Amino acid sequence: MSQQNSLSLRVAAVGMDERMRCALQLFFQGHCNNSCALVHEGSAEISIIDLDGYKSQQLLEEHRTRYPGRPLIVLSLKNMQLDGIVCLRKPLNPQQLLAALRQMKGQMADQVTRTETPEPGSGAPEQSVQAASSSAVQIRDNPPLAGKEQRTAQSTHVAAMRLHERNSDAYIGSAPDIDPEDPKQVADAQYDPEDFFQGYLKRALSIAETENRDVRIGNQRGSIRIQRQCKTISVGMSENLMRTLSVVPVMNGAVSITRLKGNEPLLASAERHLINSDALLWKTALWASRGRVPCGTSLTEPVYLRQWPNMTRLYAFPHVLRIAALLIREPHSLMGIAKVLSIPQRNVFAFYSATHAIGLTGSAQRAVDKLFEPATVKKHGRHGLLSRLLSRLHLQ
């Protein structure tokens, strides 16, 4: 834990232009002996946000939503007081900024100390569970990322997020279970991906691959650039805009697909983040489907899962691992999965829509798949113990 005494921090500069970022970089080199590194916000431990920029308040809110619990420093020309946030007035006094960074580092180190020194004989204390926050573990185990590591952290971790029951509605909706015998209810549980941003994205990816060229998709408020033969997409649009475009059918002209000549520059790094194409397809499919299935999907015929989705890099909504674990064993109908696992149908439908979007699921065509009812799930010999372990991992 020697790091506790040194000021080793990964810092994101949010809402700042290149000159401000350069000034911060120089500050880190001079006053912090290079022990602080300016990194992309996805891999940062703390963020510094300039509140005097365009739409900076909105930027702050979005940032707090995206990285809840991350220590923040805000900079402003005005005197500011915000709950739980260190506010520094511009022009900045280097000593004040240094003190603020040290204060945050100290708080994070305290968390680590609490995590690593539980009371003797305290079993599984709730306190240590709480203390094991993401930032605490990063300090303990993450050396500052640099170079290529830093760049790739953007493309992988940004997409991954754990959704719990309380925050999964935006992705899987809240529709009640349906009666598969009722044609109207079945129709209501279907959507056409082609009508949604998901379909446009899929088409753009297909163009990039088949025509071997860069493609841009979006509108005047933001866009996504797909690089040919590359699984990574450069996103230059806010999460809010992408969600807005994704949740309702695309109106005429609201989204355009543009073939690029290949020499057009990428967006500035401050304006974009990188994301894996499967992760983006998965997310947009969840937003579009909201607990429905692509039109034409049978709810009662068996479907297969070709392979496990790469769940650490995708939005993991409730029951997603259970559904995958069941379906990977043998084909099941979507209604059957919900029944066997005693979970809401919308979670199963969302799973199918997302995995179908990235090409992992489909209708089981083999006669043998329809011949027998799927085997019942046999309880593991240590079912109770494993359930308790799961609960413990969820709590962490």
Added chain:
Amino acid sequence: MSNHKIIFTGPVGAGKTTAIASISDIAPLRTDEAASDMTRNHKPETTVALDYGLINLTGGERIHLYGTPGQERFDFMWDILTEGGIGLVLLLNNSRPDPFQDMHFFVKAFKPFIDQTTVAIGITRTDETDSPTVADYHMQLQSEACKLPIFEVDARRREDVSLLVEALLYSLDPGLVA
């Protein structure tokens, strides 16, 4: 020794020690030493005995987390370690010269244990080398009878390691409820 344990295995530098630290309730016991053989080309210190971590459950039960030594010359310990284990977490270093060979080696070496339980595979260091991809690993395992969970994992991220272990548990019993 209680039989409730999960085994972490994989080649040198795959992140076993770090992964255990990510989800352990205690500061893991480590047995790193300066590498004196070919291992030193990969990392200056390596695990020469085993790593140990712990997860406390309600009711006083404990799940022991064991990391095997990365070097094959310690493989005599593997049978002893796995006896009575819940399952296997195999971590593979994507930046190694031939990670597929590593995967086949460990899947074969632990086959009796995997047949009795199951395995979840975490691919580490994908930020250093993005090839092979997760899909490539799945292709390599097509000949295996079962389809295994294979995730990209940053062993330093608790969320990644936790998801991998959860996938292992659900593979054993999809009916589990947290």
